[in-house]
Amino acid sequence: MNNRGIGDWIHRRRIKSAGRVAVISAAGELTYDAWADRIDRLADALARRGVRQGDRVAYLGENHPSFLEALFAVGSLGAVFVPLNTRLAPPEIAFALNDSGSTVLLASVTMEPLAVSGSRGTGVGLLALVQDGTPVPAERQEGDLPALAYEELMLSGEPVRPDVAVDLEDLAIILYTSGTTGKPKGAMLxxxxxxxxxxxxxxxxxxxxxxxxxxxxxxxxxxxxxxxxxxxxxxxxxxxxxxxxxxxxxxxxxxxxxxxxxxxxxxxxxxxxxxxxxxxxxxxxxxxxxxxxxxxxxxxxxxxxxxxxxxxxxxxxxxxxxxxxxxxxxxxxxxxxxxxxxxxxxxxxxxxxxxxxxxxxxxxxxxxxxxxxxxxxxxxxxxxxxxxxxxxxxxxxxxxxxxxxxxxxxxxxxxxLKDMIISGGENIYPAQVEQEISQLDGVAAVAVIGVPDEKWGEVPRAVIVVRDGHELTEEQVIGHLNGKLARYKIPKSVVFTEEMPRTASGKIRKPDLRKKFG
Structure with missing residues (x-):
């Protein structure tokens, strides 16, 4: 056994930091040695359910020890962890699950509706729900998707350290970034x-x-x-x-x-x-x-x-x-x-x-x-x-x-150089937002720019040219985006203009838009 990856970190801390508190949360305190046992159990449970080296396991939920248990358990198996942004809409969750080829989804029970709807039509074959005080029934079906309590899954494994060789060059995480062409990219860390x-x-x-x-x-x-x-x-x-x-x-x-x-x-x-x-x-x-x-x-x-x-x-x-x-x-x-x-x-x-x-x-x-x-x-x-x-x-x-x-x-x-908007620490690429707005029948042209905001630093604003013979309101535009994009990506305001400033090649001149509407 020769695990050089991050999946072995907590195991190595098991003795070095025995008795020392590793993590504190609403679920209580866990010492490094107790935590290492839980991680080994989860790894064994996932292996018993078919997770092998190179397979992808996704996680959808807020900060919780189970997020890190999954990260380290998956890493100890040589599998790949896929953390998902809880603010995404169901189609965005589905894209990440399909693109990554994730077969298991661990999710907070508060995220259950999003996890279930986002999993439909994907390769996910098992959903495990993490709960803190909210009871989760024993294994059941969510439509065609087997679902069970995370603790039940974890405790079904033995506290045995996986015997898998992992190298520093091996893939640990796929993290999806907003795409400049409208499709998120999976950064391979x-x-x-x-x-x-x-x-x-x-x-x-x-x-x-x-x-x-x-x-x-x-x-x-x-x-x-x-x-x-x-x-x-x-x-x-x-x-x-x-x-x-x-x-x-x-x-x-x-x-x-x-x-x-x-x-x-x-x-x-x-x-x-x-x-x-x-x-x-x-x-x-x-x-x-x-x-x-x-x-x-x-x-x-x-x-x-x-x-x-x-x-x-x-x-x-x-x-x-x-x-x-x-x-x-x-x-x-x-x-x-x-x-x-x-x-x-x-x-x-x-x-x-x-x-x-x-x-x-x-x-x-x-x-x-x-x-x-x-x-x-x-x-x-x-x-x-x-x-x-x-x-x-x-x-x-x-x-x-x-x-x-x-x-x-x-x-x-x-x-x-790119048109990325940073709003409250979240990266927003206008192309994805523009792509969704352009689906509206009344939109002749659209550009999304960042405008200053005292609270968030900047927020997106949509600038739209309406097609002849059509009418469009700010409420209609924002209503169209609800449920399709994460809320932080949805423009906080919409302005309408008769024409877009363009270059000789026909590209919209966003600096001119920022100067006029920003």
């Missing part, structure tokens, strides 16, 4: 990608064995998983899992558990600072605040500085597992607005349209290289080719983001 990203975080963020990480962002996002969960467990620290973000409760949990680490987006920290309990809350245990998605606004920065805290900002993407750059807390003022320096084991360069490395201060495309960078997309060879460039010093990921480095190597994001 290997055990090595996730391990090296954890090394980066431990090195740059000073994660310690006594770290207590309060995870308030969903683990189906790579930022939460890669920048908080996995590095903390690798070091033998403790996770506190919250199923959803509630500012008042977060402040309470920081104090109760003496949390040392939280991670979020600017909106997260703004809502905490605006809560009535902010001034009286004891958050003196915090040592590390990490923020991604965009730079921390000055007013938020100042609110935390008054409590003696500063931020570690950063930049990355699913394809980098997710870290690419980190702005150390000591530079949060001096380099405000910067995405920071390349992470310790990662390389970043800025190139011009000819592929030449830009001089300091010169804007170009940001490209990333390192052992934390994926090599391919699942079932998308054309996307893989388009997303990488091979140079004399190896392959570089083309991020599609524009920026520059200053004389000291700090990276600044200046614009997006």
């Amino acid at each position: 290997t055990h090595g990608n996730l391990t090296w990203n954890s090394f980066n975080v431990i090195t740059d963020f000073d994660i310690m064995s006594d770290s207590v990480a309060l995870m308030i962002a969903p683990m189906f996002h790579v930022a939460s998983l890669g920048m908080g969960v996995l590095p903390t467990l690798l070091k033998g620290g403790t996770l506190v899992l919250e199923p959803r973000f509630e500012p008042g409760r977060v402040l309470e949990l920081i104090e109760r558990h003496r949390a040392t680490f939280i991670s979020g987006v600017p909106t997260t920290y703004q809502l905490l600072a605006e809560h009535p309990n902010w001034e009286s809350a004891d958050i003196s245990s915090l040592r590390q605040l990490t923020c991604g998605g965009s730079a921390v606004p000055l007013r938020v920065l100042e609110a935390y500085e008054k409590k003696g805290l500063s931020f570690t900002n950063g930049y990355g993407m699913t394809e980098t597992s997710p870290g690419a750059t980190t702005l150390p807390a000591r530079y949060s003022r001096a380099k405000q607005g910067s995405a920071g320096l390349p992470q310790f084991h990662t390389f970043v360069r800025i190139v011009d349209p000819m592929g030449e490395v830009c001089a300091p201060g010169e804007v170009g495309e940001i490209q990333v290289q390192g052992p934390n960078v994926i090599k391919a997309y699942w079932n998308r060879p054309e996307a893989t080719v388009d997303s990488f460039v091979v140079a004399e010093d190896g392959s570089w990921l083309k991020t599609g983001d524009m920026g520059y480095q200053d004389e000291e190597g700090f990276v600044f994001i200046s614009d997006r």
